[in-house]
Amino acid sequence: MTYDVKLYTEAELRQVVTLDHGMIDLMAETFAALSQGHVVMPPILSMAIAEHHGEVDVKTAYVPGMDGFAMKISPGFFNNPSLGLPSLNGLVVFFAAQTGLIKALFMDNGYLTDIRTAAAGGLAARLLAPQNVTTAAVIGSGIQARLQAQAAHLVRPFTTLLVAGRNPDHAETCADDLRQHFGNAVEVKTCDAETATRESQLLITTTPSTQPLIKAEWLHPNLHITAMGSDQGEKNEIDPAAIVAADLYACDRFSQVETLGEWRSVIASGLSPKHQPVEIGDIINGQTQGRRDEDMITICDLTGTGAQDTAIGGYVFDRLAETSLGVTITI
């Protein structure tokens, strides 16, 4: 038996998928389904190749009612920049949910992950940030620093953006790119992490740091922080003392943050949080409350879920089916 598989390149995927309100809505539906317990989502497969400073993660999920499911393979090889290659690569394989046959290969080099991750950040800001955000900030200077700032602006149209990169040159380049993106609508400035935290109402941390970058004493009323950098057992962006000092700690998936996210450091610290973690899906579903007033300090910890990969995979598959893009391979 032979059958047809569609293969799409990153350039083609970029033509049909952008970071917008629709993508944030899709993530909201996805997290709602996830927290309702209907989604089948196994633990992440993770393999380290220490010899080459590399790691590979595989994420997947089955969302009942969807025609297909995605299996995403994400290599991250951190010697690559010295070889003139990007650190992050990979592909998404999209399968028919009824038969397990391969429907499409999205050779996206991580682009779909970039978009669904930024959209989840936009969702966290929509759900939890103070209504009135005039100054937002990002810690980090990579792709997610750029995209998270854009996603945040969709839901909280701030007028000042602070960029606090650990490497000053990278931070300046990131700020330049964001100036170009926002034009006159936003004033973009670089600063240190302390200033970024103290002066913003919405802060997004986007680094692979293994040491806390945000200290508890910098927190202030009227602040939401989304920490999207930590997705491995050794990463940590926010001081556990800051997490326990917050009025609310939300996350994408509790079973992930306790081993891969910021909550792991809270457990390791032995500190007692004011409140138990809540999942953003439960906030969407009305099972629990999010921000109750402007003064609250809220934190949202995102580790990235296979459910998001399946959701964006299905969205992309449907969008591409309406186009003449891609090559068909008979296998």
Add this chain to the structure above:
Amino acid sequence: MTYDVKLYTEAELRQVVTLDHGMIDLMAETFAALSQGHVVMPPILSMAIAEHHGEVDVKTAYVPGMDGFAMKISPGFFNNPSLGLPSLNGLVVFFAAQTGLIKALFMDNGYLTDIRTAAAGGLAARLLAPQNVTTAAVIGSGIQARLQAQAAHLVRPFTTLLVAGRNPDHAETCADDLRQHFGNAVEVKTCDAETATRESQLLITTTPSTQPLIKAEWLHPNLHITAMGSDQGEKNEIDPAAIVAADLYACDRFSQVETLGEWRSVIASGLSPKHQPVEIGDIINGQTQGRRDEDMITICDLTGTGAQDTAIGGYVFDRLAETSLGVTITI
């Protein structure tokens, strides 16, 4: 940045990969490396889609010294035959070990798994079967019943083959196919599981059974059994009483058989085995002894490892590079 990926179909893979002594040697090297502790092999990612009687497994491993590593996605959807489709499908993605860049997509529909699984069975027979096997037997009537019989014959050229399928029609078709394969060299007969066990010196079980098919009282001196069917938490081909009665229980990977293989049933039974399990890699490495005399009853439990997938992936990649097969995709 763009780069080239090679894509190969099942038909092309069949041109360069066959079940032979070289493939069995490759599996021997792989299990030796695995048991030496050098291989990085994370637990299998497994997702059930109960609604469609489906499951998807992902296996991978990094074998130091190899230029690449494989990530294998294996869907099994057991309503497919009623839709006129094969149950097993999937692909192998082959990555550069130094950079994580995708080097090749093997759209093999499970063919590479079939071959590496059969070759591991041939290796188990080479290491553990009595030297003098005149009668071999297979339980089951699927692809692995056929391939395991062929692999066994490479290392123990028996003259009689018994086929005990649970479905008589399927068993007869399987026996016919094997008659055609072996020609006059082997007499192929169908029988029940008891006769197959009592009359053979080398028995291979190849079913997805969840109830034991082989009873302890059927065992006899001068017998080796390879159980390759169980690879999920609910499967079980051999009565735990038979396993503990054997003189030696070997396996591909202890951390897998205790949850996915026959050893799981031994643990659940509460029975005390005569000996602790050994890995076949340890036998190859001379760390432990295999069969010591012709009279022994030995069992080898194979669950299938990501190390085998990486090994055959690397082999295939190198063989294909010498050909003009495949299409090149710039991504």
